[in-house]
Amino acid sequence: MADVLKGNIVANKIKEQIKKDIQNLKQFNKIPRLAIVRLGYNPGDISYEKSIIKNCDNVGIESKVYEIDENIKTEELVELIEKLNKDNEISGILVFRPLPKHIDEDVIRNVISPKKDVDCMHPLNLENIFEGKIDGFAPCTPKAAMEILNYYSIPLEGKNVVIVNRSMVVGKPLAMMLLEENATVTICHSRTKNLSEFTKNADIVVVALGNAKFFDESYFTEKSIVIDIGVSLDENGKLSGDVNYDRVLSLVDKITPVPGGVGSVTTSVLLRQVVLACKNM
Numbered sequence: 175m176a177d178v179l180k181g182n183i184v185a186n187k188i189k190e191q192i193k194k195d196i197q198n199l200k201q202f203n204k205i206p207r208l209a210i211v212r213l214g215y216n217p218g219d220i221s222y223e224k225s226i227i228k229n230c231d232n233v234g235i236e237s238k239v240y241e242i243d244e245n246i247k248t249e250e251l252v253e254l255i256e257k258l259n260k261d262n263e264i265s266g267i268l269v270f271r272p273l274p275k276h277i278d279e280d281v282i283r284n285v286i287s288p289k290k291d292v293d294c295m296h297p298l299n300l301e302n303i304f305e306g307k308i309d310g311f312a313p314c315t316p317k318a319a320m321e322i323l324n325y326y327s328i329p330l331e332g333k334n335v336v337i338v339n340r341s342m343v344v345g346k347p348l349a350m351m352l353l354e355e356n357a358t359v360t361i362c363h364s365r366t367k368n369l370s371e372f373t374k375n376a377d378i379v380v381v382a383l384g385n386a387k388f389f390d391e392s393y394f395t396e397k398s399i400v401i402d403i404g405v406s407l408d409e410n411g412k413l414s415g416d417v418n419y420d421r422v423l424s425l426v427d428k429i430t431p432v433p434g435g436v437g438s439v440t441t442s443v444l445l446r447q448v449v450l451a452c453k454n455m
């Protein structure tokens with residue numbers, strides 16, 4: 175039976191520190207505030223949003239959701255973000271991604287103020303991640319995966335890590351963070367041939383496809399450490415990871431569950447970065 179790497183414990187530890195930091199900020203009359211920009215009703219976005227609102231209330235961060243029609247033009251979204259940039263009441267801005275296809279994400283990335291960029295989408299902040307600098311904002315999801323590996327003392331130096339995701343939100347920044355810890359990193363994606371040969375030969379497999387229960391036991395061995403970043407709905411409308419958890423649990427060495435795994439830590443990492451943004455205002 176695999177060890178289950180629960181995210182809740184890791185998230186709680188981060189939240190305790192956040193509460194202390196928020197108490198300190200009060201002395202300077204500073205309250206952290208997060209603006210969440212959501213276009214449409216993507217299940218991953220909704221799930222994340224619920225978790226963010228609940229946890230913000232819990233630690234003392236104010237949050238406000240800007241629910242926007244998904245047919246909005248790029249220029250109109252730019253206007254909204256510029257307004258939020260100027261608003262001194264707002265410490266951090268989170269724009270859910272991926273954005274609808276007609277929106278030019280490259281324009282949006284460049285508009286968001288680097289000082290309020292709590293999910294690290296601006297090129298200036300991302301560059302720090304690619305340079306191996308760790309003091310500023312990081313993309314919350316890959317940072318959460320790193321927090322879990324660190325909390326459970328999983329060695330990374332010289333280990334073979336296979337990531338199945340090549341996005342700028344997950345795969346690419348995660349690869350940079352793992353390289354910083356001296357792991358050997360392979361990024362796989364939809365065109366990779368013989369995917370299971372890569373995953374079976376890895377010490378650690380990180381998956382983020384958004385394809386419920388895609389990875390069954392044929393992708394792993396009894397030595398596999400599996401980090402499941404996928405969030406989607408299964409055939410019964412239940413929140414599910416990319417891994418067929420029930421079938422894989424008895425085979426692998428360690429695994430993160432969904433829900434209760436990386437997602438819960440992602441939320442805490444985001445809140446920590448909202449507090450950081452507030453401190454730096």
Ligand SMILES: Nc1nc(=O)c2c([nH]1)NC[C@@H]1CN(c3ccc(C(=O)N[C@@H](CCC(=O)O)C(=O)O)cc3)C=[N+]21
Pocket residue numbers: 218219220221222224225268269270271272293314315343405413432433434435436437438439440441
């Ligand atoms: N710019 C951007 N950055 C993201 O990091 C990002 C995004 N856009 N768009 C959507 C996806 C999805 N995502 C989740 C994070 C946490 C939970 C989470 O906390 N889930 C809880 C369960 C909550 C529930 O029960 O619904 C858990 O896994 O335990 C879910 C989903 C971040 N994403």
